[in-house]
Amino acid sequence: EAGVAQSPRYKIIEKRQSVAFWCNPISGHATLYWYQQILGQGPKLLIQFQNNGVVDDSQLPKDRFSAERLKGVDSTLKIQPAKLEDSAVYLCASSPGLAVDTQYFGPGTRLTVL
Amino acid sequence: RKEVEQDPGPFNVPEGATVAFNCTYSNSASQSFFWYRQDCRKEPKLLMSVYSSGNEDGRFTAQLNRASQYISLLIRDSKLSDSATYLCVVNPSGTYKYIFGTGTRLKVLA
Numbered sequence: 001e002a003g004v005a006q007s008p009r010y011k012i013i014e015k016r017q018s019v020a021f022w023c024n025p026i027s028g029h030a031t032l033y034w035y036q037q038i039l040g041q042g043p044k045l046l047i048q049f050q051n052n053g054v055v056d057d058s059q060l061p062k063d064r065f066s067a068e069r070l071k072g073v074d075s076t077l078k079i080q081p082a083k084l085e086d087s088a089v090y091l092c093a094s095s096p097g098l099a100v101d102t103q104y105f106g107p108g109t110r111l112t113v114l
Numbered sequence: 115r116k117e118v119e120q121d122p123g124p125f126n127v128p129e130g131a132t133v134a135f136n137c138t139y140s141n142s143a144s145q146s147f148f149w150y151r152q153d154c155r156k157e158p159k160l161l162m163s164v165y166s167s168g169n170e171d172g173r174f175t176a177q178l179n180r181a182s183q184y185i186s187l188l189i190r191d192s193k194l195s196d197s198a199t200y201l202c203v204v205n206p207s208g209t210y211k212y213i214f215g216t217g218t219r220l221k222v223l224a
Contacts, residue, residue, distance in 0.1 A: 031210075040122070042201050042214030043158065056211050091157060103212065105157035 002026065004106035006092050012112045018080040021109045025073070025094030031055075033103065034067055034077050035091040043091055049075065082113045115140050118204050120215035128223050131192050135218045137202030138184045146205035147185045149176055151198045152217065158201055161187075192222045 005024040013019050025032050030051050035043035046065065047057040051072040060067070064083070069075040079086055089110050093103040119138045127133045139147075147164035162169060164176040164185050175188040189196055202215040 033212075035214075040216070042118075042216045044214070045211050048211060050210075056209070102160045102163075103158075105159070107157055 004092055004094055004104055006090075006106035006109055008109055009107060010110045010112075012114065013082055014114050015084055016081040018078065019082055019111065020076055020078045021090050021092075021111075023075045023077070023092030023106060025075075025092070026104055028096070029094035029104075030072070030097050031095045031101075032069055032075050033093040033095075034075070035093065037089045037091055037108070039088070046077070079111075082111075084113050087111055087113045117141060117206070117213045118202055118215040120202050120218045122216055122218060124219040124221050126221045126223055127192050129192060129194060131222075132188065132190045133192055133220065134186055134188045135200055135202075135220075136184050136186050137204075137215050137218075138182075139202075139204045139213075140183070141204070141206045142180075142183060143207035144204045145207050147176075147178060148203040148205075148212075149174075149185075149187050150201040150203055150214075152201055153198045158214075161200070189220075192220075194222050194224060196220060197222045 032049045034046045037043045046060045047067045048055040049069045052069050067077045089108040091108045092106045095101045095103045117140050149161040150158040151161045152158040164178050168177040173190045177186045199217040199219050201217045204213045
């Protein structure tokens, strides 16, 4: 079974530029999560989708971050404009349903903002 | 107070040693608890769920103490390959989200 796919794996941008990350969850998984993991910290939930609806985006900095999951499968996370403090690994995870369950993580996208 | 707190470590232990980590949580109504393992520059992976009655998987034992609001992970007969960061994860009651601790780093030394 294919795992969670993410691209790109690495991205280096300058502050005030825009960047987008892509995630393809495990086939059939209804729930998709985007996390931000800053070095030395645990993952912090940015947004959670159930199919193509948003379940929780309370910690998403909506002035600069946006995310969508238009057809309930793939998802895109965008940052516009980026700040230095956005340097982190952005992890996508999926789980079969909305019930509390095992999350399967992708390899992450490592973002460096200069 | 943070929702989920862990000692960041590192815990440096010799091969074969027994090591235990604790994780405290602030929401007394939290229902579900997990330990995830994260290797350096890799993604987190589920190690084990933590049940009220505790559970064991080989050399790993997880316990829940609701009265004191903490979960624990015990690793017996440590292997070099156990070197990783162990993340405590809590699901607050009434939500579908997961709160991760900062992780505890373990180094098993030859």
